[in-house]
Amino acid sequence: MFGLSLPETLNSQLINLCAAIMLLLGFAMLAQRRILSLINLFMLQGLVLFISTFIVAYTTRQNHLYISAGLTLTLKVIALPYILHRLIRKLSVKWDVETIINIPTTMLAGIALVVIAFNVAQPISLLSGTIMRATIGIALACVLLSFLMMITRSKAVPQVIAFLAMENGLFFAATSATYGMPMVVELGIALDVMVGMVIFGVFFFQIRQQFDSLDIRHMERFKE
Amino acid sequence: MIELILVLAIPLTTSLVLAFIGHRAYAATINIAGSLLTFLAAASLTNRVVRFGPMNLLDEQFFVDPLNVFLIALTALVGFTTSVFSRPYMRVEHDHGRLSAGRLRLYHSMFQMFMCTMLLALSTNNIGILWVAMEAATLTTVLLVALYRTPESLEAAWKYFILCGVGIAQALFGTILIYFAAEQVFGHTQGAMLWTHLFAYRTELEPTVLSLAFVFMIVGYGTKTGLVPLHNWLPDAHAEGPTPVSAVLSGLLLNVALYAIIRCKVLVDGALETHFAGNLMMGFGLLTVVVPSFYLSRQKDVKRLFGYSSIEHMGLITFAFGMGGGVASFAGLLHMTVHSLTKSAIFFAVGHAAQMAGTQVIDDIKGLIKRSPTIGWGLMLGTLAILGMPPFGVFTSEFMILTTAIKHYPWATPILLTALGVAFAAMFSKVQGMAFGESTVRPLAHNPALLPVFLHLGLVLMLGLWIPTYLNEWFRQAARMVG
Numbered sequence A: 001m002f003g004l005s006l007p008e009t010l011n012s013q014l015i016n017l018c019a020a021i022m023l024l025l026g027f028a029m030l031a032q033r034r035i036l037s038l039i040n041l042f043m044l045q046g047l048v049l050f051i052s053t054f055i056v057a058y059t060t061r062q063n064h065l066y067i068s069a070g071l072t073l074t075l076k077v078i079a080l081p082y083i084l085h086r087l088i089r090k091l092s093v094k095w096d097v098e099t100i101i102n103i104p105t106t107m108l109a110g111i112a113l114v115v116i117a118f119n120v121a122q123p124i125s126l127l128s129g130t131i132m133r134a135t136i137g138i139a140l141a142c143v144l145l146s147f148l149m150m151i152t153r154s155k156a157v158p159q160v161i162a163f164l165a166m167e168n169g170l171f172f173a174a175t176s177a178t179y180g181m182p183m184v185v186e187l188g189i190a191l192d193v194m195v196g197m198v199i200f201g202v203f204f205f206q207i208r209q210q211f212d213s214l215d216i217r218h219m220e221r222f223k224e
Numbered sequence B: 001m002i003e004l005i006l007v008l009a010i011p012l013t014t015s016l017v018l019a020f021i022g023h024r025a026y027a028a029t030i031n032i033a034g035s036l037l038t039f040l041a042a043a044s045l046t047n048r049v050v051r052f053g054p055m056n057l058l059d060e061q062f063f064v065d066p067l068n069v070f071l072i073a074l075t076a077l078v079g080f081t082t083s084v085f086s087r088p089y090m091r092v093e094h095d096h097g098r099l100s101a102g103r104l105r106l107y108h109s110m111f112q113m114f115m116c117t118m119l120l121a122l123s124t125n126n127i128g129i130l131w132v133a134m135e136a137a138t139l140t141t142v143l144l145v146a147l148y149r150t151p152e153s154l155e156a157a158w159k160y161f162i163l164c165g166v167g168i169a170q171a172l173f174g175t176i177l178i179y180f181a182a183e184q185v186f187g188h189t190q191g192a193m194l195w196t197h198l199f200a201y202r203t204e205l206e207p208t209v210l211s212l213a214f215v216f217m218i219v220g221y222g223t224k225t226g227l228v229p230l231h232n233w234l235p236d237a238h239a240e241g242p243t244p245v246s247a248v249l250s251g252l253l254l255n256v257a258l259y260a261i262i263r264c265k266v267l268v269d270g271a272l273e274t275h276f277a278g279n280l281m282m283g284f285g286l287l288t289v290v291v292p293s294f295y296l297s298r299q300k301d302v303k304r305l306f307g308y309s310s311i312e313h314m315g316l317i318t319f320a321f322g323m324g325g326g327v328a329s330f331a332g333l334l335h336m337t338v339h340s341l342t343k344s345a346i347f348f349a350v351g352h353a354a355q356m357a358g359t360q361v362i363d364d365i366k367g368l369i370k371r372s373p374t375i376g377w378g379l380m381l382g383t384l385a386i387l388g389m390p391p392f393g394v395f396t397s398e399f400m401i402l403t404t405a406i407k408h409y410p411w412a413t414p415i416l417l418t419a420l421g422v423a424f425a426a427m428f429s430k431v432q433g434m435a436f437g438e439s440t441v442r443p444l445a446h447n448p449a450l451l452p453v454f455l456h457l458g459l460v461l462m463l464g465l466w467i468p469t470y471l472n473e474w475f476r477q478a479a480r481m482v483g
Helices: A008-031 A035-060 A063-090 A103-127 A135-152 A156-178 A183-211 B002-021 B027-052 B066-095 B101-123 B127-145 B151-186 B195-200 B207-225 B233-240 B243-272 B276-298 B302-323 B326-357 B373-386 B393-408 B412-435 B451-465 B469-482
Strands: B055-057 B062-064
Touching: A008 A035, A008 A103, A008 A135, A008 A156, A035 A063, A035 A156, A063 A156, A063 A183, A103 A135, A103 B151, A103 B207, A135 A156, A135 B151, A156 A183, A156 B151, A183 B127, A183 B151, B002 B027, B002 B066, B002 B101, B027 B055, B027 B066, B027 B101, B027 B469, B062 B066, B062 B101, B066 B101, B066 B243, B066 B326, B066 B451, B066 B469, B101 B127, B101 B243, B127 B151, B127 B207, B127 B233, B127 B243, B151 B195, B151 B207, B151 B233, B151 B243, B195 B243, B207 B243, B207 B276, B233 B243, B233 B302, B243 B276, B243 B302, B243 B326, B243 B469, B276 B302, B276 B412, B302 B326, B302 B393, B302 B412, B326 B373, B326 B393, B326 B451, B326 B469, B373 B393, B373 B412, B373 B451, B393 B412, B393 B451
Parallel strands: none
Antiparallel strands: B055 B062
């Protein structure tokens, strides 16, 4: 399985580097106030995911991973950021992102989440026969960080970006722990993400029309 | 094999056809015809499975055994009756100007697409495709919940989207973990995601990874089932969507999500040879029975009231499967059936009642029986049935669950009984006020289709009095698989 043309250690080091950048970007998104920078960070995260998937595909000679990498590139690096940028322009919202909890507190909570993620993932990492032992903990940490971001943001667009970043973390987990899932499943997931994004887009306009704002806090009719 | 292809292809084709002509006057009839054909195909598939046993189809990508074929048949049946109910209901909504022709087209098309995704989730053998189908079901229902485009419905749909999106992302992580465990045994092949393969080699899978995976799975699919504390989206989505959608959400989607959890439980407890997954389900189940029963008395909206009641019943079913064993699993399956029949019947009656009153506020709906005895009594009998009054089937299944609990987990019995009692007091008084008294409601412009209400209640009554032998055998087979 490990028919390599590059030394294995170099590849695994590269992937570990990607994992570290993923985590860093996760924190950067958590701390980012500006919506445009947030979209750019999301695009960067997609790019890192693409690179790491590509390296795994190259190292392990799993041809279907090239397709998965291609999907990541077209969907998460090109299509989704483009759609988001367009949406922002059409809705003419360039405001700063408001957070419900202040950012330093969020960062501290984020650190705690990373510690938890590494603890949870430890038994799995020990079993992992893949070239990327430590990465599953990082992937779980990315998922939890996006989760935190979703909770602490009050506007619709950052919530969606957090949702998509969570999907990035999950894909990273899939490639790092298992060399990617079977093709049919990955295609299905990509389709769901795409359709979901279209619905999100429609919703943005509807919500704006109804509430004159994309602030989710305006939607508080259902207080128990 | 042809039956299974038909079960999936008919709703898909109908959905595509309705995407173009769904706004025409005859679209509702096509909707009914498509659902009827799906039901006939499902019935024939059921017949085959009950007679010849489980089967793998299409290169093992699909798997039909007594457990899921029972849910396929139930889904197709309730889908059919809901489409019958929705014809006059949607006509009234259209006449009142709440829905444009374009929205009606979206509704018809998405209704069939939703049926298709649920049937795919039930019949697939691949746990990855199961996830994809569940996510697709979420997306279609988000569109259906937001159909009226009112601020409230948009809020409900957004909440549903975000909460279930997060939930289902956890389920994907759980799926990845199971695949990871399986990959150690099977290598990197398609087979490592097929449930039948996983189940056959369950003892060789790594137990720590599996138990971790189950935690993610129950949180993920539990969000869709409406397990407390992840239930927040459910009452809103039920209250704000059109009533046929509330009926299929409560009656079908919750069952499908629960089915995913049950499949995982069978796998994980089979591999661990402990009762870890079962205990987790019992804990979530008990919490889910108790919490909503105390919310019931505070509800002002009739559809929210029954939404909370659905959460409570899902808790009861989760608890039953968590206990495990022949009787409890049998009771869980029976309760799934009777709950989905009764709850959809109630929503049919509630939908027309709300249309007659022009509001969903409980206090403003009065004297239904005086104006329309069929709708009034339909609602009253349905409520009595769902509250577990004999001789309806809900009583039978609740009785079986309680007696099993007394035998194996006596401490849980008083908690369950209290919750059921509180729910009875809250719901009965509210519905009584709606059914009896001086009438404030107007008659409907179109004749309501009330056959589905009484068909469902009739079936529930039959299941309470006498379970036919073949059905009994079928439930037993399925219960044995759940263990």
